[in-house]
Amino acid sequence: MSIMSGFCQISPAGLCVYSNEQTSSITGYSSEEMLGMGWVKAIHPEDRHRVVAKWKKCNANRDTLGTSFRLLRKDGEVVWVIGQIAPFLAEDHRVLGYIATLSDVTGRKKAEKALQLSAERFSKAFNASPSMMAIYRLADDRFVDANNSLLEAAGYSRAEFVGRTVTDLPFWVEEKTRNSITGLLQGKEAVHNLEGRFLTKTGEVRIGLVSAEVIELNSEPCMFVAINDITEQKRAEAAIEVERRRLFTVLHNLPANIALVEQDYSVRFANNYFCESFGESSGKYCYEALYGRKTPCEACRIDKIFQERVSCKWEQVHNGRPYQLYGYPIHDIDGTPLALTMSIDISELKQLKEEMLRLDRLNLIGEMAAGIGHEIRNPMTTVRGFLQFLGAKKACAGYKDFFDLMIEELDRANAIITEYLSLAKNKNIELKEQNLNFIVKSLFPIIQADAMLADKYVALVLGDIPALPLDEKEIRQLILNLARNGLEAMVPGGTLTIRTYNDADKVVLEVQDKGQGIAPDALKKLGTPFFTTKDKGTGLGLAVCYSIATRHKAKIEVKTDSGGSIFVVQFQRKSPVAPQMN
Structure with a gap:
């Protein structure tokens, strides 16, 4: 008998007549206090009836009673014991007394209770979890349990x-998913968030993140599998990706340079227009892709977009061309903050604004010219007439040289007024179908004579161009003004080239000189009335050219460098007449 067990002898009447020290340790009563005590008194009231009933039954059959019950110690503490009571019989089977043993199993009972509570908690958590869970034995790969979430998602009853x-339940779509789990766990590793596809009872394929671990259940190694269904998440991600691609398709085809820039200035996306303008830029820093810089641009507003989450607008110059930039704060589908730039x-827009400003000035001066030009000419004509009259008189013959000089200056003033009147916006013009080449050829002798006097040359390069609605007088004046400006811009020996050709829907007239080019400051003021770089110029020649071009709905562009200048006049071709349908 183990010394850890209590031992006592009980009389036929149920009173203790002997107990050892271990009994005292278990019950809290000394051996003296135990003498004469009824053994039933120490049993916990809630267990007393059950134990006494069992004892009576065993006693009737002269059997040994063995059971566990709670015992009340002297100090009121409850302990669990396993008790055995065996009758001590005489030869005639009379009961002479009882021998009882007690073993304290409180620790084991607490462990069992804790284990039971743990099992209950696991069962509740297992079945209440929104994640799908299942357990199968590794020995035969047979499912021993599945929670409600898995059964509902897969469409099976618990019995099914x-x-x-x-293997016989079609659950995993790919065998490799099960093999991957088994292979990892054989290496004593847990599996976390392995993406796999599984089948429902109806054959629907769903996607889940699978986690698995080997556990021991009823002393058998089992596989615990948890699955988070991410099917809807995957569908949402796919739908977002479709929308993302659709957005990128739209961005790719917009006629503007568009880029998505991260907070560190790296380009996450650049559209086709951007790549055509600046080259492939994805993965580069925006300042590197655009300007070849190693640091961000001083005027950049991207920092402000990220820090203040506001849209911005600014201007920058690239390769001498101005750009209007717009920046907007957005988030990519992965949550990354981006700046959409x-x-x-806006080079053409700025040119157009300058052209509009110049035309406004021309129109203002034209209106002034129309209003006062004739009023000035009338008295000038009268003065000129009297000067001629006086110059013819013998009495004034000594002043004839002075009269001739005054008449010459009046004629020069009249010529300036004539040019001045050419600026009038509402000047009447007479458009007739004629070929620009014909007008150029008719002017060639005059231009060539001017060139020869200055030891310069003129070359004609005339293409096959269609007729245009032109006012011949005005076009002659435009060509003469441009040609004479070009000749005056060259040193002796230079060649002036007059060229005509077709360019898409336009007929182009070019007048090219081999001078020293036009200074940038002067280039901005070209066509402004009374602006001139010549010592004796009036500043009206080019202004008249621009007015004539405007009345013909033509456009003048200037190309210049140190090798000379080209004045390009673009006339719109007549739209072809659509064929009549019968």
Whole structure:
């Protein structure tokens, strides 16, 4: 008998007549206090009836009673014991007394209770979890349990699922998923968030993140599998990706330089227009892709977009061309904060504004010219007439040289007024179908004579161009003004080239000189009335050319460098007449 067990002898009447020290240790009563005590008194009231009933039954059959019950110690503490009571019989089977043993199993009972509570908690958590969970034995791959979430998602009843093996139940779409789990766990590793596809009872394929670990259940190694269904998440991601691609398709085809820039200035996306303008830029820093810089641009507003989450607008110059930039704060589908930047080349817009400003000035001066030009000419004509009259008189013959000089200056003033009147916006013009080449050829002798006097040359390069609605007098004046400006810009020996050709829907007239080019400051003021770089110029020649071009709905562009200048006049071709349908 183990010394850890209590031992006592009980009389036929149920009173203790002997107990050892271990009994005292278990009950809290000394051996003296135990003498004469009824053994039933120490049993916990809630267990007393059950134990006494069992004892009576065993006693009637002269059997040994063995059971566990709670015992009340002297200090009121409750302990669990396993008690055995065996009758001590005489030869005639009379009961002479009883021998009882007690073993304290409180620690084991607490462990069992804790284990039971743990099992209950696991069971509740297992079945209440929104994640799909299942357990199968590794020995035969047979499912021993599945929670409600898995059964509902897969469409099986518990009877249809539990008890079947992994192989005969069509659950994993790919065998490699199950093999991957088994292979990892054989290496004593847990599996976390392995993406796999599984089948429902109806054959629907769903996607889950699978985690698995080997556990021991009823002393058997089992596989615990948890699955988070991410099917809807995957569908949402796919739908977002479709929208993202659609957005990128739209961005790719917009006629503006568009880029998505991260907070560190790296380009996450650049559209086709951007790449055509600046080259492939994805993965580069924006300042590197655009300007070849190693540091961000001083005027950049991207920092402000990220820090203040506001849209911005600014201007920058690239390769001498101005760009209007717009920046907007956005988030990519992965949550990354981005700046959507859009840059537009505004060179033509600025030129157009300058052209509109110049035309406004021309119109203002034209209106003034129309209003006062005739009023000035009338008295000038009268003065000129009297000067001629006096110059013819013998009495004034000594002043004839002075009269001739005054008449010459009046004629020069009249010529300036004539040019001045040419600026009038509402000047009447007479348009007739004629070929620009014909007008150029008719002027060639005059231009060539001017060139020969200055030891310069003129070359004609005339293309096959269609007729245009032109006012011959005005076009002659435009060509003469441009040609004479070109000749005056060259040193002796230079060649002036007059060229005509077709360019898409336009007929182009070019007048090219071999001078020293036009200074940038002067280039901005070209066509402004009374602006001139010549010592004796009036500043009206080019202004008249621009007015004539405007009345013909033509456009003048200037190309210049140190090798000379080209004045390009673009006339719009007549739209072809659509064929009549019968």
